[in-house]
Amino acid sequence: MAVAVVTQRRKRRVVSELEYSPRVWLITGATSGFGLALTEAAAAAGDLVVGAARSPDRLDHVVAAYPDQVSAVEFNVTDRARCAEVVSEVVARHGRLDVLVNNAGRTQVGALEETTDEELRALFDLHFFGPAALTRAVLPQMRRQRSGAVVQMSSVGGQVTAPGFGAYCATKFALEGLTETLSQEVDFGVRFLIVEPGAFRTNLFNPGAAYLSAPMPEYAGTVGPTRDYVASGDGSQSGDPAKAARAILAALDASTPPLRLVLGSDAIDGVRGRLDALGRELSEWEAVGRDTTVE
Template identity: 75%
Template sequence: MSRVWLVTGASSGFGRAIAEVALDSGDTVVGAARRPGALGDLAAAHPGRVDSVQLDVTAPGAAAVVDDVVTRHGRLDVLVNNAGRTQVGALEETTQDELRYLFDLHFFGPAALTKAVLPHMRRQGGGAVVQMSSVGGQVTAPGFGAYCATKFALEGLTETLAQEVDFGVRFLIVEPGAFRTGLFNPGSAYMSAPLPEYAGTVGPIRDYVTGGDGSQAGDPAKAAAAILTALNADHTPLRLVLGADAVDGIRGRLDRIAVELDTWEPVSRATAFDEP
């Protein structure tokens, strides 16, 4: 049976690639984007199977799009929370408005859409939610504090959902490394106003983001195919790491955590009340 997908941020990057691979597999895609007209060529190539909607996931009431999709198509099988942007800035450089907007975009928006889709998936007996996180959902870097914080939060929520939802919904956290998605384009990458005190730590990251677009090793089309493979597997993984750089970065972090845990384990275990 063909599935109905709702993909946010569907006009470019991972969202566009995911929409294409879903359509190629015979499914129907509701592509949500700020510029839905950018999906016109997909609609022309797949008559009757592309439904473009204008959506800003940070806007009040954005989650109502879920009910609209179910009303028009009768069901919603796969939600892909993909809308996002790059944000670079030390915490001291990042304004409260910038920080709150990024949480609205990467956490509160996806949380609201996920919450909205659960009753529908419960009634229809299952479904899947794909959270487009990042290697930054596990690995940090100077200047990416706000970005990583939003992804850490989304991953924590989703891992908990996988434990508490027991009616057939699969949750997939996708953790890509560097891919050629346009996320580093001047119109996509957002830079907080720099302070000279952070030139040595955040400066190189800012230079990499502003000058690195087009040199990333990752192919978005292959990433989308990998996501589809994971969703179609008998046992969909909770996390899907994409790209050798992401695998290496996450393995390194896990190794550092293990060493620190082992080193401090005697102190950690010695904090209980002494037994009489």
């Protein structure tokens, strides 16, 4: 009979009293920020992790710390043709794939009028089309297993907007809409978790990490403060990526996991404020909306 044991930070379910079968993770953007924190947390908990990154050598220190558990693979999530190959490589090596984390991403700031078509399409490739293709690639394996989890690293920007973050928020809104729909149409044991962090001390605000569209003076009053915040806010964020990783692992291990996990007091306050505003607006215009019914 399987028994519950405690290993490091959380309770684990084992296949016997003597043996635990570790989960196999595929994490994109694994060399920094949430991706690195999740790689280290999963390995410390006894799981196996394949960290995917454009520069996999940046994961060498984690591979050295966990040589039997962590490996790195070169992968650019915008290379949608390679998604199925990466999944096949993971399954060939480990026999299964239990958790996919779509984490790779970047910050972009610019009013819509400042944002070029190329910039907008590139961000959608990174934040939406890439994760969609990789999710599509893992579903057949998880269907065969009748189990698995897909973690979409969204943002509070998947719920709450701000001037200058239009392109960024659009990609996250799209990813969240797709994932919520997946949770309704996939019925073979796969869980979906949308993570919505607020401001955490990742590298998104590092000098050179955030992409800033060419500014127009007409938007200095609205987008200017956002641009200044991103350019100077690195290191001032209140969120701890290591604590976020532990929260994500706890959500995945919950008997009734959430669909959305909002991380950080700033994010929780922002989402609550948006929900309150939506409720007030819905109530204010409810009679007008209901009066459109055919009689």
